[in-house]
Amino acid sequence: EDQVTQSPEALRLQEGESSSLNCSYTVSGLRGLFWYRQDPGKGPEFLFTLYSAGEEKEKERLKATLTKKESFLHITAPKPEDSATYLCAVPPGGATNKLIFGTGTLLAVQP
Amino acid sequence: GAGVSQSPSNKVTEKGKDVELRCDPISGHTALYWYRQSLGQGLEFLIYFQGNSAPDKSGLPSDRFSAERTGGSVSTLTIQRTQQEDSAVYLCASSLVGTSRLPYEQYFGPGTRLTVT
Numbered sequence: 001e002d003q004v005t006q007s008p009e010a011l012r013l014q015e016g017e018s019s020s021l022n023c024s025y026t027v028s029g030l031r032g033l034f035w036y037r038q039d040p041g042k043g044p045e046f047l048f049t050l051y052s053a054g055e056e057k058e059k060e061r062l063k064a065t066l067t068k069k070e071s072f073l074h075i076t077a078p079k080p081e082d083s084a085t086y087l088c089a090v091p092p093g094g095a096t097n098k099l100i101f102g103t104g105t106l107l108a109v110q111p
Numbered sequence: 112g113a114g115v116s117q118s119p120s121n122k123v124t125e126k127g128k129d130v131e132l133r134c135d136p137i138s139g140h141t142a143l144y145w146y147r148q149s150l151g152q153g154l155e156f157l158i159y160f161q162g163n164s165a166p167d168k169s170g171l172p173s174d175r176f177s178a179e180r181t182g183g184s185v186s187t188l189t190i191q192r193t194q195q196e197d198s199a200v201y202l203c204a205s206s207l208v209g210t211s212r213l214p215y216e217q218y219f220g221p222g223t224r225l226t227v228t
Contacts, residue, residue, distance in 0.1 A: 004153075032214050043115070043202050043219035044154070051213060087154070096214040097167050098144065101154040 002027045002092040006102035013109050016077045021105045023088035024070040031096060033071050035064050036087040038104070044087055047073075078109045113137070115220035117203050123226045124193055132188045132223045136205030143186050144206075144217060145178060149199040157201075160186060161208065193227045200224050 003026045036044035048057040050066035057064045063074040089099035116135040145157040156170040160180045180186040204217035
């Protein structure tokens with residue numbers, strides 16, 4: 001069964017304390033992995049797409065990487081405004097028209 | 112440019128009533144998706160539109176749920192005879208559709224929070 005698992009469920013960091021969020025997936029024939037950020041009461045905001053193992057994408061303090069089994073979202077020197085829930089998603093095997101989402105990592109960055 | 116918009120932002124309804132949720136996608140996006148996000152749950156796919164047709168309705172939880180899209184743009188998700196378990200945030204997303212077999216990123220609206228009392 002296609003599955004996406006994110007860890008940890010919640011993470012509390014001090015401002016400037018770098019860390020990584022994990023997204024492991026089980027899907028046949030990965031056709032892309034997507035990272036989103038979701039603030040309370042809002043819809044998910046697109047961050048990155050990774051299509052193949054070894055690919056990396058960066059945006060400000062965020063860097064996403066992809067292997068054949070998992071993806072990491074590295075957060076370097078986070079700021080309080082990085083606090084949000086981070087979601088990863090993959091298309092289920094053979095599909096391109098929908099996404100399976102993990103339950104997310106709730107990140108809190110304290111000043 | 113304008114993003115995906117949804118209305119209403121909040122809807123409170125009594126059990127057994129019908130509700131309609133509206134989604135206005137990004138201009139030029141031919142693909143439109145509906146998802147549901149329940150408290151403590153991940154986003155759950157409901158239905159996918161390519162233009163005005165819905166080739167994938169596999170996520171609709173029951174026949175009380177239906178959706179349509181007109182003019183390749185606005186979509187309406189209708190829930191008939193609402194039940195308390197329908198309470199959730201309903202999210203709409205849109206994307207481009209390319210010629211490759213790789214999916215494009217989906218852009219989400221702010222959602223409609225539905226509460227069934």
